């Protein structure tokens with residue numbers, strides 16, 4: 001599975017909610033207090049980061065293996 | 071509908087006028103002496119296909135009619151002094167958001183609970199200034215049932231034309247009086263319908279951008295244009311703005327759209343003013359008494375006349391000045407400690423010739439009261 | 453298939469004005485998902501809000517939006533619904549907005565069972581005015597008007613709504629985002645007055661004063677102090693705040709009944 005993290009740096013306020021509750025520690029805040037996907041390969045595509053973000057600033061696009069094959 | 075002759079209470083005349091105008095929604099809360107409006111409409115409005123709701127208080131009532139008006143319905147509430155006080159915040163909202171609606175205030179004697187069943191004309195200033203902040207508003211009144219019918223229709227017409235709340239300032243004297251009224255057949259007197267935008271779906275619509283004539287075409291909630299309505303200062307789309315230019319422009323628009331049309335909004339009646347040495351200025355039920363006095367003075371050969379105001383706000387200053395110009399004495403007859411008298415003094419060239427003639431013991435002002443007080447003023451003895 | 457919730461917002465007002473980590477944003481996020489999944493056309497939705505941080509939400513959504521007075525949203529909404537019963541009316545309110553100044557309208561809207569969707573975004577504080585306690589703060593909290601800890605007991609929104617007659621009542625938190633979406637969907641579809649209370653975090657005015665320094669800590673607090681109705685956890689932890697759907701019943705709806713009344717009286721005249 002491959003996940004793509006679309007982060008709107010302009011909208012992200014660096015609250016850290018997505019970082020704290022990511023089950024796989026994929027996300028971190030950078031020097032500017034904006035979120036970045038530092039370990040995208042670990043992402044399981046659960047999208048809890050996206051659903052909890054108060055700023056609609058992160059979106060996860062999940063491409064599943066079978067979809068790629070098709 | 072055919073012309074109908076009825077013998078009814080003032081409150082019911084108000085109901086007839088509202089239905090004639092196409093009332094679609096009414097929300098209210100019981101309060102003396104306006105409750106009959108609520109009662110009549112609870113029956114008549116659903117019969118006419120409109121909706122009636124008795125709310126939990128006066129605040130809810132005025133809020134509900136503003137909401138209903140936004141969906142395109144002609145809307146109204148009715149109350150009396152204490153309830154009218156509760157409505158002021160939301161009336162300010164209707165002013166700011168430019169929502170057409172009509173509020174009937176059947177004045178009773180105050181302050182506070184006061185004399186609930188006795189009439190007064192004490193809410194003239196509350197009607198004008200009850201809300202915080204600068205603004206303008208339209209306030210109408212009438213002294214007899216036929217006029218009240220026309221003025222009620224006019225209230226709806228003005229509210230649509232100027233996109234403003236309009237206050238129908240009745241008093242207990244007229245509201246509870248029974249007399250005859252002719253309800254004209256539909257189409258006989260003009261009823262102004264809501265001006266709706268012709269901007270098609272998908273094209274940018276500016277709910278708060280006045281046309282050249284100053285009017286703002288509306289779009290009903292639920293229609294194809296989604297916009298914002300707020301009590302905050304707002305831009306032409308209705309979205310909040312603190313831009314000084316926008317704030318300045320909107321405040322001026324709110325005041326000017328009414329004040330610059332004072333002559334179009336002025337409704338009045340005059341009796342024997344052409345040669346009058348003594349001019350009475352009055353309105354509402356006290357104008358009935360005043361007219362009585364004028365007739366009896368004329369019979370005695372004295373040149374008295376009456377200027378009956380039906381538009382109280384915006385105050386028709388130049389009209390009052392003109393009509394009082396030739397008078398030696400101007401008597402303002404009202405059932406309060408002096409409200410319209412201050413406006414009259416402000417407008418005439420010689421304020422020292424303007425006198426208040428009033429009665430404030432909860433009783434109705436009689437012709438004898440007016441005669442006695444004016445005799446004293448004129449130095450003719452007690 | 454994923455519907456983009458961005459189609460339901462007024463993008464030009466983003467980033468929005470709520471503070472970093474404010475729970476109201478999470479409510480917005482999942483409310484939009486609920487509406488998107490229900491597939492209701494934007495022209496069929498009216499959002500009516502009051503005054504306070506919560507009420508900003510109506511400016512952010514691309515529906516018909518009516519930003520009214522403090523506490524009065526339900527009264528305005530009643531007029532909209534009575535005149536256009538086919539519209540979906542969503543009324544998000546803050547805790548003070550809904551239950552202090554707006555308490556009277558709240559109980560009467562419950563009583564009438566008018567088809568409005570009330571969402572109480574309960575952060576237990578007046579955020580916009582700087583952190584005064586609200587009727588949902590509860591005893592013992594610190595607020596700018598409770599420097600010695602609050603003495604005022606709190607309302608229980610759910611119990612209040614039920615006893616006043618609301619016919620759909622649910623509660624969840626901003627931690628439990630799936631429930632937000634699920635309950636709002638049910639509330640919108642429900643015919644009658646529905647109340648969804650969502651415990652929401654105000655890190656700025658509530659959190660900082662009450663030893664919940666970060667939004668993350670506040671979300672953990674919601675996770676730790678609540679439990680689903682019918683769960684073992686709730687059985688074993690009587691002090692936990694229950695989440696879930698408390699009431700969902702069919703009772704004649706006000707505007708439908710009124711339309712019937714119109715038909716009836718018109719037949720007789």
Ligand code: SF4
Nearest residue numbers: 012013015016018053
């Ligand atoms: S939850 Fe949203 S706003 Fe907060 S850090 Fe993550 S992306 Fe940024």
Ligand code: SF4
Nearest residue numbers: 022043044046047049
């Ligand atoms: S989708 Fe899930 S695993 Fe992937 S970054 Fe978001 S929270 Fe972490």
Ligand code: SF4
Nearest residue numbers: 470471474505579654
């Ligand atoms: S003050 Fe509190 S409620 Fe208001 S925006 Fe900030 S965090 Fe949200």
